[in-house]
Amino acid sequence: CAVHLADAGLRVVVLESSDVPGGRARSWADPATGLEVDIGPHVLLNKYANMQALLERLGTAHQICWQTEELLTVLDRGKHLRCKVGGLPAPLHYVRNLPQVLRNVPLRHLLSNIRLGWRTMRSSPRELMALDDQNGRDYLLSAGVSPGFIDWFWASAAMAILNVPVEKCSAASLMRLLAQGLGHNDLAFGFPKVGLSDLYAWPAIRVLQRNGSEARFGCAVNGLVRHGSNVTRVTLADGSSVEASAVVLAVPPTAIESVLPRQHSLTKTAAGFEPSPYISCYLWFDRMLSDARFWARPWSPGCFNTDFYDLSNIRDGTTGRGSMLATNIIWSHRAAELSDREIIDATLAEIADFAPAARQANLIGTAVHHIPMSVPCATPGIETRRPAIHQEKGLFIAGDWVDTGLPFCMESATRAGALAAEQLLAERGITAKLALATPVPGGLTKWLRRSDGPDGF
Ligand SMILES: Cc1cc2nc3c(=O)[nH]c(=O)nc-3n(C[C@H](O)[C@H](O)[C@H](O)COP(=O)(O)OP(=O)(O)OC[C@H]3O[C@@H](n4cnc5c(N)ncnc54)[C@H](O)[C@@H]3O)c2cc1C
Structure with missing residues (x-):
């Protein structure tokens, strides 16, 4: 500004x-x-x-180092799911991931999302906003999504992107994300x-x-x-x-x-925004653990970290000097009573699930950052x-x-x-166009979506 x-x-x-x-x-x-x-x-x-x-x-x-080869790798039940985008126009671009996803998720769970996907692609921005008073889990169930798929996918998506459990998140916030996810076949992390x-x-x-x-x-x-x-x-x-x-x-x-x-x-309005706390961990190893830049674990109440970054594969001048792992524990209430040592031990075990070399490597430094609010919770x-x-x-x-x-x-x-x-x-009477528009879903989704305003997202 x-x-x-x-x-x-x-x-x-x-x-x-x-x-x-x-x-x-x-x-x-x-x-x-x-x-x-x-x-x-x-x-x-x-x-x-x-x-x-x-x-x-x-x-x-x-x-910014853009990861264009694949969207992300998810470590799910011991398997590395490499999620790719691109190829077919949105929303068909996810189809290429089906063979690997089907190794971890039964087809009937995937198919239970079809009504939800269709309804979301057809919805106008105002219709999506009207879901704001519902919570994510109830809305997904009412749209026919199986409880198994909610636990496997939607609980992680709500936590990773909206920083709040799916049963506590606004269905509008969640479905706006789905509309975007179904509307872009070229997403990339940087x-x-x-x-x-x-x-x-x-x-x-x-x-x-x-x-x-x-x-x-x-x-x-x-x-x-x-x-x-x-x-x-x-x-x-x-x-x-x-x-x-x-x-x-x-x-x-x-x-x-x-x-x-x-x-x-405004003071009264602001009081209604509940903070989502984070704990971020840094672990320095004496050797390289893998060549991955970034991987994720599905959210579950019994685990801690969801996203992992090896900064030595990202930052210039650090390659080959030993892995510098940075991780996030999102909505970290469950770790609030743990000591920093216990948090590091749990994080080390979760890193080793993806990169077994961590078990033999020596830790040469650690840091644990307790952050009272990463973002406000996207509650109903x-x-x-x-x-x-x-x-x-x-x-x-x-x-x-x-x-x-x-x-x-x-x-x-x-x-x-x-x-x-x-x-x-x-x-002050000065006209300036400075803000860039929010992304509008494209691909086939563009033709399905009902519009009720130029800048609805
Ligand atoms: C660990 C972590 C991971 C995150 N990961 C991501 C991510 O991967 N991608 C992403 O897009 N976002 C991420 N976020 C969220 C992102 O950081 C925030 O959305 C963004 O930085 C918010 O910026 P802001 O300017 O709104 O607020 P802030 O960054 O909070 O800036 C507000 C400033 O106001 C100052 N201030 C407060 N009170 C006063 C006062 N009375 N007088 C003067 N100054 C005051 C504060 O010191 C602060 O510098 C993450 C956040 C955290 C903490």
Whole structure:
């Protein structure tokens, strides 16, 4: 948001409460090893149009390693399922995976999704939104999906993408994902080759500085001052204040109450966003474990990690020096009482299930990051409650949780920033088209889908 506004000629001051930039997508040098670690491993999708445009603007788009050979490998009941896309037009592009999937899942379970798939492809964006008050599991059952398939696939999809169990997730959030998944035959994951702060946060700050704008750290905002209906300044926790003719509150829902009064409608809205906690683990080995960049395990309540990244196969200059494994325990309540040692032991065992060489390798360093909120949980009703960006005169909000039409993720945060910049400029009479549209399902799905708006997703 700040980069867009500075590019448009405004002087922007970014006030960041932390000592480092990047928020929930930041990185730092691990104190024990000196190696750059992210708060937790992050992936991009090639459908992240706004994020990719930002990286282009910052000159760091080349720092993404795109995995185009296959979508992902899933370790399921001891077998490596290599999921590929491409080939036939969407939604037929998944057909090529059938022979391997049928080794793990009976055909009748797969077929139980046909009504759901057809119904979702036919649905307009508004019809999908109308499912927001239902939970994912009940909706899938009502659409005829077998309990076995829900446990095998949908529980993992809800956890990995929406960061919440399928029985606690909004059916609208889940079906919007299905509509996208059925509508693109060219999905690819991308992995940052550098720490997240070096990917976009520091480069953004350098752009601001070149434009006469600035970022200040250790500056927690704790209030807004108005004169009449105009915002005139923000107050800081250290008692000082900063003049401002407009404010973009780009803070997560959990921080709104520290900035706005309790009775403000946005404070009440934000209180309804439940955090999904993560535990991210880093394990450094004395040897390479495999040549995989990324693999996943299906979610189950008895396991911990769902996604695994070998950074030594991703980051430049690290190949061959021993595997650097980064993993995520999503919705990590079940691990909250465990010690870091117990978490590392469980993670090591899960890594060895995929890469048996881990059993012989020596661990030369570990780190465990406890993250109170990765993203808000996509619980029933959440899509309807996502707030508008333009709150009142001179006051805008941004961040992954505002109404962007996207799941809570980096692309949603980046799109929100562009939309907030657009709307702030519009209030000053400046027309700018900065935000890129959300992806629209293509292939055969395009012809099936009922439309009720130009930018419904
Ligand atoms: C471990 C982990 C893994 C993830 N994996 C992925 C992934 O693979 N792909 C993906 O797309 N997304 C992923 N996400 C989600 C992604 O990181 C977030 O959606 C995104 O970073 C949110 O950005 P944001 O700008 O909305 O909020 P934030 O990054 O939280 O930024 C808000 C900023 O506001 C600051 N702040 C708060 N209060 C105040 C105050 N009072 N005054 C001043 N400053 C304040 C905070 O310090 C913070 O820097 C992951 C998140 C985590 C934690």
